[in-house]
Amino acid sequence: MIEPPMKNKTLAAWLAFAGGPVGLHRFYLHGLADMPGWLLPIPTALGLYGIERVQQFGLDDPYSWVLIPLLGFTVAGCALRAILYALMSPQAWNARFNPQAAPDAAPGRTGWGTIGASVVSLLVGASVLMASIAFSVQRYFEYQIEEARKISQ
Structure with a gap:
């Protein structure tokens, strides 16, 4: 048996940070049949479309201020997932993702690469x-002020 x-x-922490918005960490950990992994690119693509709309129509485009935060929240959520992976104990990691391995097996251990993924994810995720x-x-408030100005005239 294989x-x-x-x-x-x-690797999972770095994939969640760098490739999380397209679901790479989900595919790595759960395989290609993972439905949340296939759904993650949708808000990412919508957010990128919002950025494209800003470039075409300017900052006054009402759809862009709804679409762009989808990208930001997806990136921030994936950065949080990277931090959570990095902070898992080796026993919890191996029990969840490597059940055939010993509780203190090497793939679940925290090294400097894991800490680096956690730090970079915290900095970028919080900023985004x-x-x-x-x-x-x-x-939202600019839109409300503009609508109130229209009503008052």
């Missing part, structure tokens, strides 16, 4: 999350 390959925690919230809230 045993499934061991899943490395460091705050930027997405700020963009959404600013556009």
Whole structure:
């Protein structure tokens, strides 16, 4: 009987950070039949479409301020997933993703690469999350002010 390959925690954390918005970490850990992995590119593509709309129609496009935060929240969510993978104990990692391995097997251990993925994910994820919230809230209030100005005239 062929045993499934061991899943490395460091690789999963980096895949969640760098390729998370297209589902690479899900495919690595759960295989190509993983439905959430196939659904992750949808909000990513919609957010990229929102950026394209801003380039075409400017910042006043009402659809862009709804679509762009989808990309930001997806990137931030994948960065959070990378942090969660990096912070899992070797026993928890191996029990979940390498059940055939010993609890302290090497693929579940935390090294400097894992810590690096966690730090970079925290920096980029928090920045993208705050930027997405700020963009959404600013556009919402600008829209409300413009509508109130129309009503008052």
